[in-house]
Amino acid sequence: MKIGVLALQGAFAAHADTLASIGHATREVRVAADLDGLDGLVFPGGESSTMLNLIGRAELWAPLDRFVRSGRPTLLTCAGLILGATNVANPSQESFGWLDVDVVRNGWGRQVHSFEATGDLLGGPLVFIRAPTIARVGETVETVETFEGAPVMVRQGAIVGAAYHPELTDDATVHKLAFPAVDRSDAAASEV
Ligand code: GLN
Numbered sequence: 001m002k003i004g005v006l007a008l009q010g011a012f013a014a015h016a017d018t019l020a021s022i023g024h025a026t027r028e029v030r031v032a033a034d035l036d037g038l039d040g041l042v043f044p045g046g047e048s049s050t051m052l053n054l055i056g057r058a059e060l061w062a063p064l065d066r067f068v069r070s071g072r073p074t075l076l077t078c079a080g081l082i083l084g085a086t087n088v089a090n091p092s093q094e095s096f097g098w099l100d101v102d103v104v105r106n107g108w109g110r111q112v113h114s115f116e117a118t119g120d121l122l123g124g125p126l127v128f129i130r131a132p133t134i135a136r137v138g139e140t141v142e143t144v145e146t147f148e149g150a151p152v153m154v155r156q157g158a159i160v161g162a163a164y165h166p167e168l169t170d171d172a173t174v175h176k177l178a179f180p181a182v183d184r185s186d187a188a189a190s191e192v
Pocket of ligand 1 (some may be wrong): 129
């Protein structure tokens with residue numbers, strides 16, 4: 001698959017490395033034409049209010065909205081999750097509403113700007129950087145990972161949302177979930 005990474009601001013670079021490690025080609029997305037021919041898209045962490053601003057300036061709101069609503073696999077991490085949520089608090093701001101969750105910006109506490117933890121369900125490493133909390137999970141949204149019982153990674157159809165930064169560890173579980181890797185043994189078998 002060819003996966004785009006929104007590259008207006010924030011932690012976009014490491015996503016390409018993780019995607020490459022599971023067999024995907026990548027492209028940085030800065031203007032609408034960069035979306036052409038992509039099979040999926042990553043919205044990285046960073047500062048969601050700044051990203052909103054830059055999305056407006058680059059006239060990317062409608063193209064991004066069309067792309068994600070077309071049903072192509074999308075991974076939203078941290079600030080990306082904030083952009084894609086239904087409702088945003090602390091403070092409230094505009095969002096695309098692709099994923100039926102409500103989030104609270106910097107919800108893990110002002111003092112704790114960043115911390116590492118271990119997931120309750122999958123046991124993988126979780127890197128939180130001024131991360132949002134997920135305050136409400138919609139009925140059609142599946143909680144895939146929790147930390148101290150609170151949802152931190154969710155899935156709704158082709159959209160995966162993580163409050164943490166999966167691209168900053170060696171664990172590609174979240175990227176694999178969002179963008180199923182090409183199974184090379186199957187590909188080889190079908191060529192025979
Ligand atoms: N606190 C940031 C925001 O509200 C998100 C932090 C992150 O993406 N690491 O946009």
